[in-house]
Amino acid sequence: MFEERIKKMIKDVEKLLNSSQEWKSIRVNTLKIDREKLFKRLCNKFEIKEMPWYENGFFIKGDISKTIEYYLGYYHIQEASSMLPPLIMELEKNDKVLDLCAAPGSKTTQIAMIMENNGIIVANDISIKRIKALVHNIQKSGALNCIVTNYNGIHFWKVGHKFDKILVDAPCTASGKIIKKKEIINKWNINRIKRMSSLQKKLIEAAVKCLNKNGIIVYSTCSLEPEENEEIVDFAIKKFGMEAEEIRLKNIKIRKGIKKWNGKEYEGADKAIRIWPQDNLTEGFFICKLKY
């Protein structure tokens, strides 16, 4: 069933199913060290290369979780494609930012880093267990501009705060992780996709209600399923009058969103991007930028 669906989306299904990752990826934490210094230090210990699409990202081979640099928070182990959503948010130093589903905090700490510890980031997550990982990562990164909250994201709008930029990195079925976990195919389940899609619509609705005029929402998942991606963007556009904006990224192969799926036509799909695992040997990712 999984393969059949993917065949309807792309032609190079075999390439997707056979792709694997040789390199791990890390992000320099410029709140603690500059990239050249870290690169020089890691060069002596590991095989390392620059990430073509992000100056603070590196691909690296070896046991990178047991180094003094990692312990000190000089870098964060983060999937290469997951470094993209914060880059699309047009972050400014004094922004008030909401990261609605923040744990474990890779993107939250990246946002703090881009904002150079200025402005405010409200990093929210529904799960206390996952919040523990979030606060650990915030502490380790030295991010001073974060407030961690524990609300159910779908009710966050009731809090009454408005934000300039909102990241909805929604919980998803994570089928884009197929490059790392082939067993995802066996666990694939259409009912789970439907449940996730329903939750994701509620989350984007909450985000829209929390957004300042002229604000930006970046919606992302690591799922390959149109019901969790283009359908949510379509919902935000048709129900709330949001507008999808062009995303510009350099030195990474991207494909456009899926416009037609199971008899539905999705608005905004041509502005959304898909990172397919086989294209850059990263996890799969879907990203869309929405504006009022």
Place this chain on the structure above:
Amino acid sequence: MQIKILNENEIREIEEIIEKNYDCKIDLKNYTVFVTRDEKIWLASKDIKNVSLSRCYRIGIYFGKIKRNKKIKLSIEGAFLIGKKAKKNIALIDDKEAFKFLQGYDAEAEKLIGCEINNFVLVKNKNDIIGVGILREKNGKIYIENLIPKARRISF
């Protein structure tokens, strides 16, 4: 999270404790500094003061804890902020001892700079401040008692 935001005088008191222990001037006025009921000191950016949220789990970063003897046990990040300016109570350790220290073991110093026994010291390996310990003496042997929290230790 119940907090008390410190005023300028209270912030100055913390700066003085640090200055006295590490012989360095630090300026915490550019941060929002607050304490929790357990005497822990936290640092956050200035803007954070303007936001109030009821289900708040954490704000900013843990800087250190005020001990009964009016000294401050710094967190790793607290030590990182102070470390570059500190001139005393610094224990330098070599790579082998740093490897032990990161795993949570006590370590022996290669060189001590203005250290006092039974006092907090910044633990430094090459140019990195890797944390805080207490300098101890037992049976004539001087060592650094490890204060790295379990969650931050590296298991090799």
